[in-house]
Amino acid sequence: MVFTNDTEVALASAANLINTAPIDVSPAGSTSGTDALATVEELDAFVIQEQYTGSREHSASELEAVRAMRAELRAIWTAGEDEAVCRVNALLSGAGALPQLVRHDQWDWHLHATAPAAPLAQRMGVEAAMALVDVIRAKELGRLKVCAADDCRAVLIDLSKNRSRRYCDTGNCGNRAHVAAYRRRKSALEGTR
Numbered sequence: 457m458v459f460t461n462d463t464e465v466a467l468a469s470a471a472n473l474i475n476t477a478p479i480d481v482s483p484a485g486s487t488s489g490t491d492a493l494a495t496v497e498e499l500d501a502f503v504i505q506e507q508y509t510g511s512r513e514h515s516a517s518e519l520e521a522v523r524a525m526r527a528e529l530r531a532i533w534t535a536g537e538d539e540a541v542c543r544v545n546a547l548l549s550g551a552g553a554l555p556q557l558v559r560h561d562q563w564d565w566h567l568h569a570t571a572p573a574a575p576l577a578q579r580m581g582v583e584a585a586m587a588l589v590d591v592i593r594a595k596e597l598g599r600l601k602v603c604a605a606d607d608c609r610a611v612l613i614d615l616s617k618n619r620s621r622r623y624c625d626t627g628n629c630g631n632r633a634h635v636a637a638y639r640r641r642k643s644a645l646e647g648t649r
Contacts, residue, residue: 462566466587521577605629
């Protein structure tokens, strides 16, 4: 384990939230795919999937706030150290974060830095920011990556021992890359005969 369990869970949830957005696939900013958080019902399903607790509004404004937080988390994910620190600090101070140990549901002691009644987007952002604090302090920002597939900009957290993970879990990016490499090798071998 690279980080504590609650940090790894929060990082995975942050990456999953970021990856609900349509993916920017070109330098000009064109997007591909659909927004997986287009409706309140899709947000409800995401909250259940990621096991977020606390109060909910189940409203369009809550959905928009979560989508805005998603964009902020992507900016942190792809930032350099100084910018990431500024953005994480802004997230924490904007929420009035006050870390405290809590235990609930199936989770043992872990940190929460917002009240259960805080807005969902704020709770999501602060939970991610607290995990990112661990990443930054451990000098492990290099573990926050963007998928190496040419047609994908999804994010991932590389928790492998040798920091070798290159492809996301949102599609078959790694499989497609490996098949394409195999076909190139096979074609090159056939061309030398």
